[in-house]
Amino acid sequence: MSGQQYDLAVIGGGIQGAGIALFAQRAGLKVVLLERDALARGASGVNAGTLTMQMTRAALIPYALKAHEMWLKAPQWLGHDVGVVACDGLSLAFTEAEEQLLEERGTARRAAGAPINLISASEALKIEPGINPDIRMASHCSIDGYANAYLTGLAYHRALTGSGVDLREYTPVSGVEPAGSGYDLRVPDGIIHARQVALTGGVWIEPMLAWLGLHVPIKTLVNQLAVTERAAPLMRTVVGIASGLLSLKQYPHGTVVIGGGWQGEGSREQNCHRSTHASTVGNARLATHAIPALRHSRIVRIWTGFEAETADALPAIGPVPGFPGLWVCGSAHSGYTSAPYMARCLTQAILGEEPEMPLFPIDRLLARPDAAPRYKEQDCQ
Structure with a gap:
């Protein structure tokens, strides 16, 4: 010893x-x-820094609510600013099946304490004018947000x-x-x-x-993300869709981070991971479908990182x-x-x-x- x-x-x-x-x-x-x-x-x-109730499992909502309070007070207990932005969060439904998903997940998360409510398309557009007007409905959470991972x-x-x-x-x-x-x-x-x-x-x-x-x-997920060039304000909320395959946020300096769990390739044993063309295209198409104005932005960086998940x-x-x-x-x-x-x-x-x-x-x-x-x-x- x-x-x-x-x-x-x-x-x-x-x-x-x-x-x-x-x-x-x-x-x-x-x-x-x-x-x-x-x-x-x-x-x-390497993650997107999303602080969300919309993508948190119902069983973990009580923990996420406590943690959300901690993130907002990070300068007090951590001693330093971590770039937290508190904002509304929207999860969009474009199909009847997605409406059912929002209803089921919203009910479970609301029962666990999350302030999530189902709203009409017109109500969602008032909160986030930049979303696709073809949505059928959305779920809204008043305490989403994000931190700067770096x-x-x-x-x-x-x-x-x-x-x-x-x-x-x-x-x-x-x-x-x-x-x-x-x-x-x-x-x-x-x-x-x-x-x-x-x-x-x-x-x-x-x-x-x-x-x-x-x-x-322990399952090894290889999550893929992308970031755009700086742009004029396109959105002021965290935006996702009912399937969970999209997470969008625009940082104060103008870049938009595009995520949502699209998978790259990689190996824990080799400690390597990389992006794929198919996930890049699929994630970008979904992002521009949700926020049409994103079509005019260019992606400047794509990266991947491991996420662990139990059985x-x-x-x-x-x-x-x-x-x-x-x-x-x-x-x-x-x-x-x-x-x-x-x-x-x-x-x-x-x-x-x-x-x-x-x-x-x-x-x-x-x-x-x-x-x-x-x-x-x-x-x-």
């Missing part, structure tokens, strides 16, 4: 891992945060270093094993010992748990069965919205407190050690 000893080691520097490290350090623990790349430059850095990464970096967290970027962990009253972590320059460990590696949670002989299948599409947040002091946090659908609050809840458990809201233990996800992988990935060859 080396002299590097901590109360808590967090493996994975996305905004969930960064949040856990920050909250735990401020609570008095000695914390090290280990990230294989730069902080918040994986899934937390600024968020910078803010967490400053907050972590300012609070005294031992932040180690470009430091991959190759294994974790029980040792004494805690765990030994293998890093390039030796061994780090920590009383408790939080695995917050996104799509890499599956191989992390495999270090300990546990199999939790039941609910998060993996809680203790690791059979390993006292070992925790996992990640794989939340539309996880960017809920991340700060979920990190706070898990930190409460790490500190021995009762979390403000229930966690999502992984017992339900454990598979047999000899089970075949549930998901197949496409490589980048």
Whole structure:
């Protein structure tokens, strides 16, 4: 055992891992945060930064509502601005089937506490004049919005270093094993010992748990996004469609980010991902159908990034069965919205407190050690 000893080691520097490290350090623990790349430059850095109730599963709405409040107050608890814009959100229906989707999902999310209401086409056009007038109806949420993912990464970096967290970027962990009253972590320059460990590696949670002989299948999504050149104001809301395959927002400086879960190609094992022509064209067509004025804009950049998803599409947040002091946090659908609050809840458990809201233990996800992988990935060859 080396002299590097901590109360808590967090493996994975996305905004969930960064949040856990920050909250735990401020609570008095000695914390090290280990990230294989730069902080918040994986899934937390390449996503669109959408803060939405419209795309959040009903079971996660209570967490998203709490997190939305945290995002709006980021300068107070994080200490830095993250470029949050609070605005209305619209999800559009162009067909009868999409109307039914909005009604079903709106009812479920409204029952969970989200301020989502179904509105007519004319009402939607008053809120967002730039949308396609051919819509049949829309669902409206008054508390959607977005953050700037790049600024968020910078803010967490400053907050972590300012609070005294031992932040180690470009430091991959190759294994974790029980040792004494805690765990030994293998890093390039030796061994780090920590009383408790939080695995917050996104799509890499599956191989992390495999270090300990546990199999939790994690699906690797390769989400594709695009951004346009700067344009005159085209929209003032977050716009999606009932199918969920579109997310549009225009930043204050004029660029429009186009997302919605269109898939690129990639492999977790090879740590590579790339865009596809088919997804680029499909996403752009849907975007210009929703906001016709976008047809006059040019796309200047396309990129991809990994997103993790469990078998039941609910998060993996809680203790690791059979390993006292070992925790996992990640794989939340539309996880960017809920991340700060979920990190706070898990930190409460790490500190021995009762979390403000229930966690999502992984017992339900454990598979047999000899089970075949549930998901197949496409490589980048």
